Amino acid sequence: MKYPDNIIEVAALLPDYMGFIFWEKSARYFNGVIPKLPKSIKKVGVFVNESIDIVADKVQLHDLQAVQLHGKESVAFCAELKTRLPKKVEIIKVFSIIDSFDFEILEPFESLCDYFLFDTKGKLPGGNGTTFDWTVLEKYPSTKPFFLSGGIGLEEMPEVNEILKTNLPIYAIDVNSKFEIEPGLKSIQLCGGMQQYISKSNKIKNK
């Protein structure tokens, strides 16, 4: 999210999380003041290979309830960050997938983050608008809940509903570019369209 009026309009739909990109090269780069949001909405700061000091500063400045690490953050980085953030701040570690993934690399991150997020590998670290082959997740070996992400729009929701029927611990659905009029500006009509799917499944949290 980027623009104050749009943030307020989307907030009225009560997503569980709302994301703010703190990566300067993104067309969605957020450099403003987050308007007051309903208490139930967790504000997520999205970072790409940022320093611990800057992540901690942004958490404090914007009163973020979660950080999403969308770069090549190491196990050591996550361990250090965990000691620097208030305990209640959730850490979401992102891993990008195309058509295969070595799930073994997740193991040392498990105790350091609250959720994983699986996105599609693309030209940009995130917001590429393309899906990955979700059958890769059939080999997910963990019980750590994760966000499903990457190119999800209303058209993908029937398929999302199918994957939700599996035993995979999908905690949330992360949506972005397919709900936009332009980068950072969400379509209220499209976001509203998501509501019907959310009410159908109490397994989905919407971000």
Ligand SMILES: O=C(O)c1ccccc1NCC(=O)[C@H](O)[C@H](O)COP(=O)(O)O
């Ligand atoms: O959206 C961006 O511009 C972005 C840039 C750099 C790192 C992460 C970014 N977005 C993070 C997200 O969580 C997106 O929602 C996720 O990548 C999915 O995006 P999309 O494929 O457009 O649905």
